[in-house]
Amino acid sequence: MTQVTVEHMWKDFAGQVVLENVNLHVNDHEFVTIIGASGCGKTTFLKMLLGIEAPSRGSFLIDGEPLPTEPGPDRGIVFQRYSLFPHLNVLDNLLLGLELRQSRWLGRLFGGRRRRAVDKAHELLEAVGLKGAADKYPAQLSGGMQQRLSIAQSVICEPKILLLDEPFGALDPGITKDMHTLILKLWNMNKMTIFMVTHDLQESFALGTRVLVFDKVRVDPQSPEAFGATITFNIPLKGHRAPR
């Protein structure tokens, strides 16, 4: 069970208010999509969940605990780009999470433990449609394949929360459709909570069980940094949907 609770949370950077008075409650296994204009704190909000930004005021709790102050294995992340390891091939990229978890000093697995990890990785590769590409390097993959791998890489660690920062923003529309099917499939398979920042209104409604719209309610034309954005719309959509 993963509950995310945000109460009267503010975030400012040296006097520049980015988020003001954010209140939110998210239940387990929700698919939260976050939309809003550029520079209205969507990514800052995601960075807080990730643990690389801290709230300035108010509370931000995961399962009743304050946010951790650094990234950890319970919260996976897929960025728009650069989240793969260029020196590892597809299989090794996927194995990395398992190897780091099970081998504290070498970060590598050998023998039977490696075989079991490889089996698990192959299963997931098949599920995300990268079966034939196991020994390719990330640079040899198309943008869509890279994102599939990046998602699989996070999912293999079975995080409670998966954060997606405009993961399909750089992909062709046709490929984006496939990616939607994939992410819904993995979301149902792993019962995790997803937070996804997107620019695409249609995408946010097609995927989410809850759509959050970030916007500024107050604007001071004399000093635009005086007021921050907040959640102006919190739209619960009908329950968990099956992948199409």
Place this chain on the structure above:
Amino acid sequence: MRRLINQQPGRGAALLLSLLPFILGVCAYVYYSHARQIENPEDKLLPSPTTIAATVHQYAFEEDERTGERLLWVDTQASLQRLLTALALSAAAGLMLGLAIGVLPYLRATLAPFVAALSLIPPLAMLPILFIVVGLGEAAKITLIVIGVAPLIVRDLAMRTAELPNEQIIKAQTLGASTWQLVIRVVLPQMWPRLIDALRLSLGSAWLFLIAAEAIASTEGLGYRIFLVRRYLAMDVILPYVAWITLLAFTMDWLLRVLRAKAFPWATPAG
């Protein structure tokens, strides 16, 4: 006609063109050397190719009257030993310190300005200090090269490490990586090809410091020899030695390039 920028030589033509300046250089030498020999058969400045060939044969294949050694090989071995030891030490220091400075903010705050200052000391100005402190032996020469080369490699690798996309570092943490695991599984493997690049770029200065050290205090070595025979205007020794040094340096550069391409196929080639 197509623009000049769009005209590409074929493979054979490219090879020929790349050889052309070398051939022209040799031709020019032979011509001027011949012209001077006609005027003065004793000319030492531009010895004829036959004189050079005879000297090379003497240095490479005949035993020296005084020492009973084949001088070219003795010199080459002494120089390469110094150079390679120094480069290995510099690479090790560069990799460990550079990586640590690039990864750990506390170490960066402590050491980055210090290393930057160290790298700005002219190494040759340190040479007298080295001779006084560690003596005239091998240690002084190796230390000079290390002082000249290592700080640059450290700084380069620290910068390359810091240049790794932050996304990668964060992603690794979300996969459960500790600092140590991050270093050995994510950062270090990506720094090997960068280390090779840094070594290739430092080869020139490494040779410079080697020859400077050998010129001043040594009893064998390529740099020692050319500065020794300079007294006798022995261009027939100096010229082939310079060519030999160039060839050695070129070969090392080429080997490093091949190693990078073969060992790290995922890394995009850099020149």
